[in-house]
Structure formats: C-alpha cells, structure tokens
Amino acid sequence: MKLLTHNLLSSHVRGVGPRGFPLRLQATEVRINPVEFNPDFVARMIPKVEWAALLEAADTLHLVEVPKGPIEGYEHDEKFLRQMHHVLLEVRTGPSLASLATAG
C-alpha cells in the first residue's frame, strides 16, 4: 500500500486513534517501488494530505527527507515535489493493513 493511501484511510475500528485515524504501521514491512515522477499529479495530491498522520508514519518507518508541511509555492518547487512523490507514491507498506475490520 502506498503511503498516500494509508494517509487517506480512516477506520471505524475502536482503539485506532482519535476519529479512528490514523492506522498503526510497522517498520519491518517497508519496500520502495519506483514510480515515474509526474509533478502535476503530485502537486494535486498535496492538498489532500493529512500532515500529522503523514509525519507520524514517516517517523515510524524511519524515513528521511520528508517535508514537514506544504511550503509556499510548492506547485513549482521540484525538490519538494520529488520528495513528496517519493514519500507518498514510492514507499510501500506491508499487506497487513489491507485487512481492516468491517462494520457490524
């Protein structure tokens, strides 16, 4: 699962966090899968990111070079976009998160 997907997920399972969000990650199940860089696409994803959850995830997974938040004029900042591209779309977590509890 890409970190962007993880960031968008919320869970109705009790005990997962305030407002049921975010989900716990495990550092042992990380992989990097290269994805072609598309700056426009990444720029459009930025407004959807929940930064607190993203930073917590990045911390758990020991990721480096993760921007702390959107910067002024990020749409044209290639360095920022490339970093976000890597974090959101290339970092993959293990399949265990695919199993979420369902509504009763």
Added chain:
Amino acid sequence: MDSNHQSNYKLNKTEKKFLRKQIKARHTLLRHEGIETVSYATQSLVVANGGLGNSVSRSQLLPALEKCGLVDALLMPPNKPYSFVRYRTADEAKKAYITLNGKEIVDDLGQKIILYLNFVEKAQWKELGLQALPPGLMVVEEIISSEDEKMLLESVNWTEDMDNQNVQKSLKHRRVKHFGYEFHYENNNVDKDKPLPGGLPDIWDSILEKWLKEGLIKHKPDQLTVNQYEPGHGIPAHIDTHSAFEDEIVSLSLGSEIVMDFKHPDGVTVPVMLPRRSLLVMTGESRYLWTHGITPRKFDTVQASKGHKSGIITSDVGDLTLSKRGIRTSFTLRKVRQTPCNCSYPVVCDSQMKATPPSFPGSAREASQLEQEYVHRVYEEIAGHFSSTRHTPWPRVVDFLKALPSGSLVADVGCGNGKYLGINKELYMIGYDRSQNLVDICRERHFQAVIGDALAVPLRSGSCDACISIAVIHHFSTAERRVAALRELVRLLRPGGTALIYVWAMEQEYNKKKSKYLRENRISQGKEEISSGAVVPESLTEQVPDVGNQDAAGCVAAITDLQEGGGHASTVTKAKLPVHTNRTSFHSQDLLVPWHHHGKPGKDKAVGAAGPRDPGPVFHRYYHVFCEGELEAACQTLGHVRLLQSYYDQGNWSINNNKAKPEKLQMPTAVE
C-alpha cells in the same frame, strides 16, 4: 563477462545487450517484488528467471549453482520467477555472478531459459507457521499393489456409451464415470430412488472387504465415481453434499500423484500431497466443513527432500520443487445417505439449511446474515472464476472516469477484481471490496485496494473528487442498508464531487430492446448445460419478458416506501427468496441468482451448444434488482445531493450524483 569491472575496454554488442537485460531484470524485480539489488559483492544472489514460477526446478538449478561454490541455501519461493541463493563466501557468490550470468539452462518444459543474477543484501523469505492436516483427514500410502493398480485402471471402459463427439469434447475437462448411483452435477446430489443397475463392479468386493477388515473404513460404500485428470485438469473447491453421502468418503489415487488443496471457511488453505496408490480418507470436519479441490495446472509444487511422501506441502521454500503431473485416475467411494444429514456443521449443511430456507430479512441482523451467506461467502469462493469473467469495462463507466480531471482522487466501492482501477492513469484510485480474495487479485494487479465494507468505507470523509459503485448496492437486502450505502458514498465526496452508481435493473427489456443479459441466451440442446459465467436455462424457449402487474405493484411499493422514509421492511411478508433462472427476465425484486463455478474458466467461454457438462458446484447470490425510479428515489432521501443524470444502460439503472456545495440549492434533473 569480464571479471575485471574496472577495465575500460569497450563492451561488444552481445555484452551490451546482455547488460541491458540484466538491468531490466533488476528493475523488474525492484518494481514488482520489492527486491533491492546491490552493486557490490555479497554472499547472496537473486536468480531472475530461475524460479518455480517459470518452470525451473531445484534439480536443474542447484547443480549449476553448486559448480561455482559451496551453496548454503537455495530458496525457491512458490510461484515466483526467481530464486535466492546464498553461498558460504562472497567470493564464491562472485564466481557464480560472473559464470552464470546470461547462462542458458533448459526448464521442465524443455524450453531454453537465460538466467540473470544480481547481488542482494539478504536472501530472505517469510516462512509461515507449521500447519496440521484438517481434522478427520488421513492419507494411507501404498494401499494398492502395482498389479492391482494396473488391473483397476484397465477395468474402466471410458468409451462405452459415448459417441465420437463426446469423446472429443471430454478432453477439455476431466472424465467422469459413475457406478451404484449416478451423481448429478446440476444439484450436486444423487437420485436415491434410481440406483444404477449393476452396482459397484465386482473387483471392488474383495478390496472393500479387505479395507473393512483392516479398519481403514467403517462402512461399505455403495457409490463409486471414477475421475480421470490429465495434466491441466482440476476440480473446483467444494464440499461433498451433506445430504447425499454419509460421513466417510474415501478416494484412491492411481496413475499419478497430485496435490489436493483443503480450505477452511476462515481462509486457511492446506495443500496435501496424495501419492500414487494412496487412499485419502475424509471424515468429520475434513468431510463436512473443509472444501477440497484440485487446481487446474500441469505442475505441482512439492517437497524436494526424499523423506516426504504424503502429507502437507510446507511453506519451507528451502525444500520445494516442481513435480510434473501425470494422468491421475481417482476412484471415490461413498455410501449414499438415506436420511437427512444431522452433522455438527449446519451452516454448510444442505439438509439443515433447507429447514430454514433463505427468506426476506426482517431485521438488520437477519439482513447481515443473509448477505454473509449469499453474497460475501460466495464471492470469496468464486473470486478467481468471477474475475476471469469480468474483463470488459462498461463504456459509460469508462467515459465517466476519463472525463475526470487529472489528479482526482477516486474511490471504487465494491471494486471486485479492479476492472476500473487502471482505466485512467491520471487518477489516484483506491478500490474497496468486502472480499479478501478479490482485493488480493487487485493487489496482484498492482492497484491500491483495501478490504472494506460499503456501509463503512475506511476512507476520510470529504476526500474524494469522485466515487463509483458499479453493481454493488443491489447486494444489500433491505432498503435501509441500500440507502446507507448511498449515504456512505456521499460522505466520501468533497463538496462538488460526483458519484456514479450502477445497479441491476428489474426491467431487462427497456424501450422494446432486450438487454445483453437476456440476448446472450445460448440455446442449449436437450439436457446439456452450457458453461459460462451465468448459466443458460435448460428450456429451449425464452420466457416472455413481461413485468407483470404484481411486480409493478411491488416496484411502486418500494418507491413509496423510500419516499415515506422507509420502515416498511418489517411489514413485508417473510417470503422465501426465489431462485432465478439465469438469462431470463426477473419476476421478483429480491432473489437468489445462481453462479455455476468452474475451475478453469478461460476455456469454457467458447463452448458451443453440445458442449459437455463441466461438473462444478452451484452458488446462490442474493440480489435486490431495482425498478425504474427506485435508485433516484433512494438518492433523493439523502441531503445535499443533486441528481445530474439518470439512465438505463444494458440492463442496469444508473445515476450520476453531485454532492452540493453548502450554498447551492437542490435541483432535480430530467431523466434521460
């Protein structure tokens, strides 16, 4: 390849080409498997193109590797086109890297394969815990001598009662023959009032007496089914019908060994090796609760070490290899039940379930149970076959997705096999499905997919630019739940976002035109059943597609109910759910639709009129088919929703909704 990487002599054409391929292999591994290669020498190498998944066996690969040095371990993960090898020293690994890169070997199918090696930091594979045989299962080895095996195989006359056509057609599927009682695949049962003349062949008398005396079996069987499997044949996972046969079911495997998969309803799968001339005994839980099946393929993954014979194939990738299948003939002996089944597994028991036939649910709990049994469980079972019949995306859904702006976030609720997840690469799509197996299929196709329930989608509110829910909401068994599913879709949308919803229509004929579902009614000859995703009825005539007065009244009631705020469900009579005949028009809004499961679906698509029956289990799926206007009425009960479009598309009702921005008024739109 030159061992001195530092030399700056020019690479010739062949070497350049080889280098390109090596780099490509490296990228493929990285991209698809998350295997990171390193450019410095280590003890471990990944051997791309040399795996069980591309027909390279341990006996071919290991000798080649051992020539370069002392091999600590060779890990061959099942179904993967690569393996890992760990040498005692990095120098030995380096030698292998130089010598074996680009080396040609011959695989199990006789084809030439080129190996590509790359260094990895660690040769690792997650190993699953030890498994036990399903309770009540036993495999007795060498129960029959080679002479008796030969005699039994020769005793079966396959060509009697079959004309030329049928002999030819039977090559597509496994061959079957019955003694004692005929087994009927339409209802997976025997006709107890019509035993076959002759009973079991005489040769079985002495064999069965022997087994009874030795305590291997407790009852004398009176029904025999002979199955012949050529390599590539299989049988879909199933439980032998409870009401048809007593507890003990035994199966003798002759001619070839095979791997049979046992699956528990919780999802645990146990692959069991059945050696040649062994007797499989299924009793208790393994007979009543676990399904058993044989995957249609030409090779099985088996234990490499000689000590193992029968028993579970473990997941120890250090000890797996491929075994080419031969022709296996199984003799399955069973005792026909004369009384209803009273086992301890009522949920999967047809006798005990018949006592309480599925009916229209009167409460949320009943609705949930109905859906669990007649939607979720079924999709888990048929996922593979289902996926193979769902490959053509519907054009108007494609149009909807392609019209969305680049960078849109789209949720596909009830994504199935991910048919729509890759349609528009400019979108970020996340698929949700209730079925683990279907989500697994999506993930195999490298889509973002998560297990989730349409009534509580694990996705942040207001995050989606668009949602689609194609052929999903009609599986909810009460109006409240259907509306709740629609409400969830709206919750996911940001203000201004759009949702596209498709549901099966009650009216399969619209504007005097029949839908594809009705039109693709392949006429069958006589009693033969056509195998396809949805099965053709046995009658030659099409039923008149007339929505009778009773049904129309039902539709009106459904819509009025929604408009009046629901709550009508509890006063609807607890009518039994009718079983629909596929490819005919609907006569009830709430029904069970059969799915005929096939293990090897691809081959069945083009079967003509006189094709042979492929024996397989029947599953019933619950549907609530929608009347004209019903879907719209349901959406109108939601707040902040504006109807953009409403149309009929090939037997489905569809609406396109827009989540209103807070300051906008709701405005109804004309129906197309």
